[in-house]
Amino acid sequence: MKRTFFLLTLLALTISSCAPAPSIGAITPPYVDTGIDPESWAVVPAGTFPYGQHDHMTLVDYDYDIMVTDVTNEQYARFLNEALADGTIRVGEVEVETGEQVWVEIGVYGFYPGDPYDGYKHEEEIKPGDKLFFPIEADGVRITFDGKTFRAIHEYSNHPVTMVTWFGANAYCEYYGWRLPSEIEWEKAARGTELVNGRGLPFPWGPHIERNNANYYSSFDLFEKMFGKLGNTMPVGFYNGRTYDGHETLDSASPYGLYDMAGNVWQWTGDNYPKQHYRHMRGGSFYSYEVDLRVWKFNSAGPQHYSPQVGFRCAR
């Protein structure tokens, strides 16, 4: 009996010694300037590259530009203000439909022309109509709205915008005459064309990952001290070789100079595949284990999905 009591006490002490981690909305991290310009673009020249886990040599027969970083909260807030002013988007209640569920959310919405529908098993029809772009009242939103103007929370202004649906990401790119990158474009931009021992790069910077290469689960980054090992988003371009307050980073740009192509946030891609309504995301996030940061790994969700670990960048 005494031994049981002792063991239970030990167990209780062990458990109680672990302090609860705060939610990512509870604390605001300090503003960190990374020196990387989120307005910059990189050129990816035409040519073949090793695609996917099994390195199938694939041709992209045109040059294209892609953003050097993910779209930031500041950039997205600017878009929302411009699009609200010219009537492209509206703010208010909008119906969100997925699976057999329909619910109403308060947020930014706009028109989407719908997708071709094949009626395949588990496929959901994406009909033309108003779609949620960005919820304004959900946990984890880093852009505020005072009824007239959208503003990025200063400390998060250079973090990737999150909580954006695929519709919202697509609308941003299209608004400026751009588009979301296809999965092939995204992967080529992430890993380049180099073959090492007959294999393409698994990570944008090379064959191995270190904790100071990217923001991922338990990567012991600057913000994990504040938010626990699940972490939070980091400013775009954070892993550029600089040292921040004693935290050393490795320059982790892709062969074309893109940052955050592994970790930080999943990135929506533009493909609309036949017989399914899912949209794919690439790159892994601060919630992902390092294996999901390998350039060929993907995630998927319906285009209405938004999350604190999903963002995007554009191509043109």
Add this chain to the structure above:
Amino acid sequence: MQFVKDRLDYLFRSTRGLTLVAIAVVSIVTAIFGTLSGPMVEWGIKDITVRLLGMKLVEAEREGRVIMLYHTIAMTIVAIEVYFMTEMLPMKRYEQTVINGTITVGYLTAVVFGLLFAYWGHAFVYHGLFLLGQSLVFFAGILLCIALWPWKKEYRLPADSPYARSKSGLDLERMAFFVMAVSTLLSASFGAVTGSYWGNGHETFLGEDLIRNPFKTVLQKAIIGHLHIMLTLIAIAITLIVGRWMKFKGILHRIAMPLMIWGTIIITAGALSVVWVEWAHTIIYVGSVFVMLAALMYVIYSWDMLIKEGTAGIEKPTGWQKFKALLSDPIKFGPGWQMVFMNFTVSGVGIFMAVKLTEIFRVWPHREERIVLTGHWHILSGLIATIILFYFADLSGLKGKARKWFGWLVILMSNIAFASVTIFSMKRLFVTEAEQQGVVNWLMLFTDIGLAVVLVALAVFMIWRLYDLLQAKGYWTQEYNAERKTSAEAEIEEQKRKLKELEETLKEVSK
């Protein structure tokens, strides 16, 4: 020299010794390769393991490595189940020897060379030997089916037998073992055929990565069917084994065995027909109902038996006395309880997922759905492992307080860990991503503590067995002698039967 010979004799010529070796192999493999993922990566242990052992890990080959690791562990678990079967089911001594010998060489070859190929560079000699090892395990399976052949005269049951039998006297429990073994061979061949296309039109993949892909190749479907049914058949095998261990008989046995036979056939047909049949899941559901009902019969029987045994001296036992009797021996209570617990963490989750797939799970991102899938089959594997440990602890003669501590620690802590994993995989039902950090940390903590305690209990048990093995008159000598006595007696009976057969032949010839 005699010291080594005696121990090798025990370890490789007795069921308990062979099982001990196999459990040690799984423990070592788990201890080493478990450091390459999960919290061990966070704590930096992975880097130490890789450096210390000189592993060559290429990022693009991770899925292939994991698949080979699963196969090596599965081969060892299959070997353990076969050892149990060849000891507890009536068969000829030479059949037992040949089956155990073949499967031992097979799984050890597969484990050693499979892991060398996967983690220490791709020398294709290793891959060839890995395939050879698996082929030997398959061949041992064929020998097992021959030994189990239920239509042999000597294995028929008399009309007054308390065990399930057909009108002609066929032993239906033996038939259930036989059907399970044949189904396993058939299902293994699905994997083998697809594996033969590896690097030749078939590329390595993890099933959980393809779930949302509307286009799956025939080979991919074959693998998906194969991996599901193999784990199911391993679970069916251990259910039959513990039934035999607990001397499952009577009316419930008569109901359970036909259910198990038909359930195994239907569920195997369903899983393998995934390759061609759109509605294969319906077939699988029907088979599952049959198999799960059979397992329910076992649980009712075994718990009733434990209550009756525990209250034998009491004329009118109260509810509390019955409850105490039920829980008095965790090692015998454990298998039934883990089967019940499985309904909450595996079957229940699976059914809930099937019913709410479009409404809930396909609304979540792929990675969330993937966690539920991988979580539930890891839990099923873990539950099977604990049931094997209960049976082996009983075979090892674990008694008194050690038996209770080991039994309850494994039950309670594995349940805490598996329940935490289940809640973790379902967390999106009750917590948003933005608010999840606290919940995730707590669940991870409970999972880690639960698993750690189970592994420590297993380690203590294995250290005791190792210490015992070093003793001149350790418990192992009693085990070995008892087994030798049983097998000698069986051999004498066999020889007597053979002698009688030969005399009859001579009489017939001299007429």
